[in-house]
Amino acid sequence: MAADLLDLARSLVSSPWIHLILFAITALDAVLPLVPSESVVIVVGAYAAGGRPNLVLAVIATALGALGGDYASYWIGRGLGGRAYRRMRPGTRRRAALDRAAAELDRRGGAILILSRYVPGLRNVTTLAAGVVGYPQGRFLFFKAIAAATSAPIGILLGYLGGVAAQDHPLIGMAIGLGLAIVISVVIERLHARSARAKTPE
DSSP, X not given: OHHHHHHHHHHHHTSTTHHHHHXXXXXXXXXXXXXXXXXXXXXXXXXXXXTOSOHHHHHHHXXXXXXXXXXXXXXXXXXXXXXXXXXXXXXXXXXXXXXXXXXXXXXXXXXXXXXXXXXXTHHHHHHHHHHHTTOOHXXXXXXXXXXXXXXXXXXXXXXXXXXXXXXXXXXXXXXXXXXXXXXXXXXXXXXHHHHXXXXXXX
């Protein structure tokens, strides 16, 4: 079974379509959080340690996919939720929650939009919310471009480092990369939770 999975992984990462596949999976994950783009990115990075696929092209494809998916999610929120938000009566619970989200994005939008890219699930919520409350499109793209340009190399390089550490054992290399990614995700989530608690009034 493991040998079959390795053969399948090798055939996929050696395919001339791998960068398009990487772009599509990363973009889809920004809209539908059920798609495990982090795992795919790390696997590709682990195999890039052996020379294929191309490391730089993999980073570019991942970054463009992340930015494109986030932008699509933003416009879904803006198109489907924006009109509903504007029609909500002030004072309702849902309107109050979205007003708080709008105020928070206005104060700390850059940090929220960049850091949320590193937390699966949270990035989907923040991009949709940014669209719903009408966060300025230019600022959204600016911060999300920074997020994509920083998160893509990290994901690919985590896999790459695992692949280099265990070049003759791809499964071990992937496991190392995934382990590092999990540790980083947990640290970021805990820092985010601690920051949220610190800002909550007693």
